[in-house]
Amino acid sequence: MNAPAPLLVVSGLVVRYGVVTAVRGVDLAVGDGEIVSIVGPNGAGKTSLVSAVAGIVAPAEGSITFAGKGLGGVALEDVVVQGIALVPEGRHIFASLTVTENLMLGATIRRDAVAVQADIERYFAMFPILGQRRRQPAGQLSGGEQQQLAVARAMLSRPRLIMLDEPSLGLAPAMVDRVYDLLRAIREQGVTILLVEQNAERVFGLCDRVYVMSGGEFGLSGGATEVKNDPRFDAAYFGVHMRETADLR
Amino acid sequence: MERFVQTLVDAVSLGSLYALTALGIGLIFGVMRLINFAHGELITISAYALLALFGLPVPVMLFGGILTAVVLALLTERAAFRPLRSADPTTLLISSFAVSFFLQKLLILVVGSRLKGLDLLPELNRQTEFLGVRLQMLQIVTIAISAVLLVGLTWFLKATRLGLHMRAAAEDFRMARVLGVRANNVIATAFALSGVLAAAVSCLIVVQTGTVQPRMGVQLVIIAFVGTVIGGLGSLPGAALGGFLVGAASIMLQALLPPDLRAFREAFVFIAVALILLFRPQGLIPARGLKERI
């Protein structure tokens, strides 16, 4: 398979919180225009990995390169300027601000006010519910609507890479389908996607490549179909920990 | 009847003063989770600036007062609070306490601890008639200025880009930064605005009391703190309401209490505060989505 030019390259990444090592040296590459997924159980280190790329936590070791530029030492506020947008776990929309205000915050780094308005209208057209509730506090939206809002907000910075941390968490399956359709549409626009999920099944149909993460390490990686059919998948997903906890029975 | 209206106006006037003070404190708490004890020193030092500029035209004096407060606020932010940005709230509280005392003692070292007279805008201390009731000009001016500042601040927060950033940062600081909101800008703006509010309060107090002394900000600010707590820490409307209620209650109690209990009115206000907190520890208008700092 022809691997597209790498947009995001992570190499030897180690993330620690005090004495706990959440990410134990991982290598990851996301090609331009790809949808790459990281799947793994709770506590695998997926969020820590994404947080390191987003500049929220500083890695203890390793390097992160985006579009050829090293991201080490880039301040948190500047990561979005580089072209990386994050939809964090739990969405983190601003509940006390209106839907429109939330979207405007997505465009914080942009200077072209007219184009921003046009973009906002486009998202309202794509999601009529958001459009109807544009002046309401975002806290009144349902879970699924908030997820749409969070994705639209991230897209408003016109990123090259958008990272989503468990967007399907807490959503009904029908809603998850709609979010994944949105991701397909985003990819059509040429935006690269890094998707973190616990539920591997759903992800296989969407993404190009998969990394399986457990206990802070990647156990398995490759094309979506390959990994899906790989007999080692379960072991990789549940990782070393399964062997250790089996003795508890 | 006239007495009642006068008391009411008195209450609204003092309540507004405390509301402005509480707002200055609330603005900074919102973005930084810092209770700024030094806000009292902003008020005090701004008043001393007025004293230093006495003799110049009043608008120049006022401008000088505002400039002093804003510059001092930004200085304290840069020197003392920025290095502590990720510290826990108790450490921040202690540091602002230290900054407050440092500024106060430094002021005493420089200008001495005795109070000085400052005759600013004495014409405002006259009485005037308003809708058939005799009132003090100053009270009407206080209420008017407070209303203007309140409206102005609300407009700033709701209608401007920077205001939007501040509201977002107050709700979820880390997420705002992820979206590109600059922490330094938002915090500096909060401090600058608090400086403006402090200067306004300072002017009004100087006009009312005709004096300037190194402790003048402290007493006001302590009461305003307690006001922000009952209003709801982290919520600007809460801060304004809490400050207002504490100030207004103080005046109402003075009018309603029997003479030998009047001196204790502050104690009663605080007891009322304690009771409110007993039943509603999160405050009257709790902040929505109070999130952790980065």
Place this chain on the structure above:
Amino acid sequence: MSATAGGNAPATGKFDRLWPLVALVTAVVLFALIMSLAPAVLQRRATQGLINLTAVVGLYVFAGNSGLLSFGNVAFMAVGAYVSALLTMKTAAKSVFLPDLPAVIASAEWPTFAGALAGGFAAGLVALIVGWPLMRLSGVAASIATFAILVVAYVVFGNWTAVTGGQNSLMGLPAYVGLWTALGWAVAAIVIAFVYQETRSALLLRASREDEAAAQASGVDVVLHRLIAFVISAFLSGIAGVLLAHFLGIVRVENFYLDLTFLIVAMLIIGGRGSLTGAVTGALVIAVLTEALRQSEIGIQVGKTVIAAPPGLGDVILALIMLLIILFRPNGIAGGREIRWPFGKRQWSEAK
């Protein structure tokens, strides 16, 4: 567990657990012994230093274990001072200063020790009543609310002229507090603080310091344990107030307000609010420092001139030191740890 010295191994033997207590009491006793050889003026300063030490230890019991600062402890000092004063002053003196005192109190002439205990317990009682609503507040809000305690005490004591003399000084107290009395109470305070911090309640409270939510989720009644610490803290502060009043021989409400609050808080922060060692260290270091600064304000004679620091410089320097400590060594001189046995081969004990 290895027997070699290594930073964070928990204490095992009784020696290691008691060492901080022994070391601190020894240090304080040594301080008093040295000062007893100094001129009378310095002895008085040392006595005041020991009184402040008692107050700082009192504040530490709450602030160090709960992680929350209380600005109200000086109010408890005031309670202790006034209660003890009222109970121990001679009736004749009371009739001069407080003619409107209720007869029961006016005729009371308690022995000083009983008066001191009464002061401490009164402070503890006030803390129990006031603390119950306050301890339910979250972290910083509780600290701000303790300010209210300070203000209410100031207002009440300052205006309740019949009982306290209001704004006037209450004079004629038996001035029985000298260097050794202060030392005795200071040592007692250290012992009480130490014994308390080894209790299960204190341990649970310290656990909640790090993560309130986790502690509550584990079923720890944070409010109860905070309240316990608050009451003990108030008792010790009350004792300190008693000592201050009977050292000066007068009680003035002005003495129990913001300046004293700042001094006590500064001592705790500079010494380190995370450990008893920090509290004691802060008190002793500041006692020495303020004496040095006071001397500098008096000045040194050089030929015909006196070179002296301007009055008030001492306060500025104290505030500056406090700020610098917060910025550069936030855990204070003691760094949040208890004093360790310095000669290897033993295991470290650490109060977290």
